[in-house]
Amino acid sequence: xxERSFHVxxxxxxxxxxxAVFLALYLPIFTLVAYSFNASVSVAVWGGFSLDWYAKAxxxxxxKDATMRSLIIACFAAAISTVVATMAALGTTRRRAFRGQTFxxxxxxxxxxxxxxxxxxxxMILFGVIKQATGIHGLGYLVLAHSAFCIPFAYLPIRARLExxxxxxxxxxxxxxxxxxxxxxxxxxxxxAPGMVAGxxxxxxxxxxxxxxxxxxxSGGEDTLPTYMLGQLRRQMTPEIxxxxxxxxxxxxxxxxxxxLLTRKKD
Amino acid sequence: MSPAEExxxxxxxxxxxxxxLPALVLLIGAAAGPLLIVLVYSFLSSGQYGGVIWEFSTNxxxxxxxxxxxxxxxxxxxxxxxxxxxxSVSLSLLTTIFTFIxxxxxxxxxxxRPPQQRAMWLFLxxxxxxxxLLIRTYAINEVLRKEGxxxxxxxxxxxxxxxxxxxxxxxxxxxGMTYVYLPLMVLPLFAAIDRFxxxxxxxxxxxxxxxxxxxxxVILPIVKPGIIAGSILVFVPSLGAYxxxxxxxxxKQMMIGNFIELQFLQGKNWPLGxxxxxxxxxxxxxxxxxxxxxxxxxxxxx
Numbered sequence: 001x002x003e004r005s006f007h008v009x010x011x012x013x014x015x016x017x018x019x020a021v022f023l024a025l026y027l028p029i030f031t032l033v034a035y036s037f038n039a040s041v042s043v044a045v046w047g048g049f050s051l052d053w054y055a056k057a058x059x060x061x062x063x064k065d066a067t068m069r070s071l072i073i074a075c076f077a078a079a080i081s082t083v084v085a086t087m088a089a090l091g092t093t094r095r096r097a098f099r100g101q102t103f104x105x106x107x108x109x110x111x112x113x114x115x116x117x118x119x120x121x122x123x124m125i126l127f128g129v130i131k132q133a134t135g136i137h138g139l140g141y142l143v144l145a146h147s148a149f150c151i152p153f154a155y156l157p158i159r160a161r162l163e164x165x166x167x168x169x170x171x172x173x174x175x176x177x178x179x180x181x182x183x184x185x186x187x188x189x190x191x192x193a194p195g196m197v198a199g200x201x202x203x204x205x206x207x208x209x210x211x212x213x214x215x216x217x218x219s220g221g222e223d224t225l226p227t228y229m230l231g232q233l234r235r236q237m238t239p240e241i242x243x244x245x246x247x248x249x250x251x252x253x254x255x256x257x258x259x260x261l262l263t264r265k266k267d
Numbered sequence: 268m269s270p271a272e273e274x275x276x277x278x279x280x281x282x283x284x285x286x287x288l289p290a291l292v293l294l295i296g297a298a299a300g301p302l303l304i305v306l307v308y309s310f311l312s313s314g315q316y317g318g319v320i321w322e323f324s325t326n327x328x329x330x331x332x333x334x335x336x337x338x339x340x341x342x343x344x345x346x347x348x349x350x351x352x353x354x355s356v357s358l359s360l361l362t363t364i365f366t367f368i369x370x371x372x373x374x375x376x377x378x379x380r381p382p383q384q385r386a387m388w389l390f391l392x393x394x395x396x397x398x399x400l401l402i403r404t405y406a407i408n409e410v411l412r413k414e415g416x417x418x419x420x421x422x423x424x425x426x427x428x429x430x431x432x433x434x435x436x437x438x439x440x441x442x443g444m445t446y447v448y449l450p451l452m453v454l455p456l457f458a459a460i461d462r463f464x465x466x467x468x469x470x471x472x473x474x475x476x477x478x479x480x481x482x483x484x485v486i487l488p489i490v491k492p493g494i495i496a497g498s499i500l501v502f503v504p505s506l507g508a509y510x511x512x513x514x515x516x517x518x519k520q521m522m523i524g525n526f527i528e529l530q531f532l533q534g535k536n537w538p539l540g541x542x543x544x545x546x547x548x549x550x551x552x553x554x555x556x557x558x559x560x561x562x563x564x565x566x567x568x569x
Contacts, residue, residue, distance in 0.1 A: 009379045009465050011372070011478060018376030021369050025395050025449065028406035031416055035409065084290040091286025098280030104287045107294045114302065115507025115551055117524040118544045121531060122301035125308060125541075148297035151290055202397075209399040212509050216528075226401050233405060233514055242409075245402045256397050260390055 033249070036242035053243040063244060066228040070208055073139060073224060077146035078154070078204040084147075085154035085203075086196055090188075093162045111149040119149070120216035127217055137219055145217050146207040153206045154199035157263065161195025194262055201259045205252055302548065309541035317535040327538025331546060348526075355522040358437060359505035362444040366452035366501050367494065369445070374456035374493075378463070389457065396450035404514045407443045408434065411515075435517025443515040444505050451504070452497040459493025492562060499558050503551050523547055 036054070040047025057063050085108075092104055111119070127141045169191070173183040211226040218227060225248060232241055309327045311319040326335075334345040377388040395403060410416045411433045418430040433439055463486065471481040487494070509524035516522070521529065523543065530540030 009375075009468060011375065011482060014372035014375050017369070017372040021373045021449070022391060024446075025392075027416065028410045028446070029395070029398070029403070032402070032406040032409050080293070084293055088287040088290035091283040095279045095283055096276060098276075098283050100284065104283075104291065107291055107299060110294060110299050113503075113551065113555055114298070115503065115524070115547055117507050117509045117527055118302065118305065118548050119298060120509075121527060121540065121544050122305045123297065124531065125304050125537075126301040129304075144293070144297045148293050151294060155290075205397055209397075209401075211399075211401050212524075216531075226399060229401055229405070230510070230513070233401075233408075241405065245399075245405060248399055249402060252398055253394060256394060 029249070032242050033246045035239050036246045038239050038242075041238070053239040054247075057240050057243045057247075060240070062223070062228060063225075063240075066223045066225045069139065069222065070224040070226070073142050073146055074204045074207040076143045077150050077207040078200045080143070080147040081150035081154045081203045082158075082196055082200040085151050085199060086158050086192070088151075089155055089158040089162050093159055094165075094167065108155055109152050112152050116212040120213045123213060124216040131219075139222065141217055142214060142222065142224075145213050146210060149210070149213065150203035150206050153202040157198040157202065158192065158195040161192055161198075165191055198259050198262050201255050201262075205255055208248070208251065305541045305544050309538055309545050311538050313536050313538050315535070317531070317537060319537050324538065327536075327542040330536065330539040331542055351521050351523065351526050354437060354520065355506055358441050358444065358522065359502050359508075361441055362448060362505045363452075363498050363502045365441075365445045366449050367456075367498065370449055370452035370456055370497065371494075373449075374453045374460050377453070377457050378460040392450050392453050392457075396454070400447055400510055401514070403447045404443050404511050407439075407446050408514060411439055411442065435515065436520055437516075439515040439517075440508075440512050440520060440522070443511045444508060447511060448501045448505060451500040455496035455500060456490065456493045459490040459496075463489055495558060495561060499554055503554060506550065507547055 037049050037051065038046055039050035039052065088104070088108060092101060123141075123145050127145075131137060131141075165188075170183050170187050173187045174180075178186065209226060210224075211230055214224050215227045215230060218224070223231065225244065229241055229244060308319055310323055310325065312322040312324040312326065314320050329342065330345075332345060332348060333342040334348070335341070336343055373392070377385060377392070380388055412418075413430045413432065413434075417433070418427075421427045422430065433442075467485055467489070468481055471485045476484065506522075507524050508522055509528065512520065512522040512525055516525070524547075527540050527543045527547070530536045530543065
């Protein structure tokens with residue numbers, strides 16, 4: 001740590017400011033969590049510790065239904081996007097650059113670049129036309145929309161994993177007369193699995209958190225947890241929303257910690 | 268090249284396409300393709316109760332800046348629209364500048380930690396990044412409201428005597444966007460600073476540069492690509508923000524995102540909504556192209 005004793009990399013005030021930024025990032029979230037345990041009905045006064053708001057949220061059928069819907073959509077979207085992203089990753093890595101590869105990259109990353117509100121409006125129009133023409137309704141539309149915008153999030157960790165993988169094992173399998181499918185099934189897939197799990201987790205989190213696209217695509221009575229919360233924020237706010245937020249937050253933090261550990265083990 | 272090699276290359280390319288096909292179908296069907304419908308809708312006539320009439324019209328695009336007077340049928344400059352655009356652009360710029368002012372020291376701090384600690388600090392930045400935007404916006408709402416943390420602390424310290432009314436307005440939107448988009452600035456800045464060679468600082472100080480000179484003349488020029496990447500990552504979602512202005516703006520202080528929604532829900536002017544969406548998309552694309560060009564030029568210079 002010769003650099004530190006010289007204080008070359010130290011810039012005055014930077015550390016203080018960084019610590020302040022970390023505090024400012026976490027304080028609002030902690031406040032929100034703290035108030036979910038507030039016994040008082042008023043959001044203003046602290047009335048002691050209680051789990052009442054969790055009980056209330058749990059007893060609220062709207063919250064329960066929205067939670068179920070969110071989980072169903074997130075599971076399907078994570079599964080679909082992970083499968084197609086894995087295929088796309090296999091198609092775009094570890095082979096000679098081919099014509100149209102840039103187009104594929106642009107398409108895969110497109111959901112990260114287009115403002116969500118624009119995609120939301122576009123899907124609302126398209127799905128509206130389809131719903132009217134076919135009379136088919138249901139959660140399928142939300143699953144489709146979520147699967148599409150989750151692809152880049154699933155793709156990134158899978159591709160990273162593939163690029164770091166050694167070709168030698170697959171070559172060895174082929175040398176030992178394994179068919180391409182056997183090689184894939186027995187060698188490539190097990191090696192790729194951690195990347196796929198990581199990708200699926202990111203996709204799950206992204207789907208679970210989506211507000212804007214869901215808000216525009218959903219039909220009546222198809223609220224997910226975030227759109228239910230958005231609707232509630234317009235009306236009056238009770239600590240019930242804090243309780244719901246805290247639960248959602250807990251799911252995210254658990255999944256992210258798992259993701260963090262999973263991708264770290266690699267090195 | 269032998270014919271066998273050529274066939275191998277062609278097979279490889281074909282397999283690449285085939286494997287990418289399911290993802291492409293999904294992305295074109297449920298993300299990129301529908302954007303074309305929006306483009307078409309922006310050139311149609313508005314239906315009386317929402318929707319469109321299949322007649323060519325440029326009124327959608329004209330409606331961005333002008334509105335038709337109900338009585339005289341004349342097109343007049345729409346001040347209300349200009350106010351919304353100005354609010355969107357100025358708040359997005361302010362957000363970008365402030366996330367940089369707060370994010371740069373933070374990224375520098377993380378990058379100069381010992382390697383074992385660095386992952387932990389980075390993780391602490393990424394948790395808010397992956398946390399539901401709505402929850403984070405709501406958390407800011409909790410902090411800024413009359414009985415919230417900020418007022419509580421200021422009252423206790425005796426800085427103010429009556430609680431400040433900070434919620435529901437441009438200030439709250441600005442604070443909210445700075446809060447929710449800060450990680451998007453810190454991450455690319457960190458990536459740039461992480462590659463920065465600290466020996467250059469020694470060289471700078473050896474040549475009698477002051478700390479300020481080193482920061483301005485050595486550090487900032489070298490991490491510039493990170494600054495530009497961070498600025499675009501913050502500016503683009505800020506400009507298209509929908510949730511934060513809806514929750515913290517109190518309904519009256521709209522930004523472009525909310526203005527677009529209004530055209531599709533209450534405004535019943537779908538072509539205008541479609542044209543506004545296209546405008547937003549164009550601005551974002553231009554910003555990204557400028558970035559790509561800059562990044563490429565930078566790469567070619569070494």
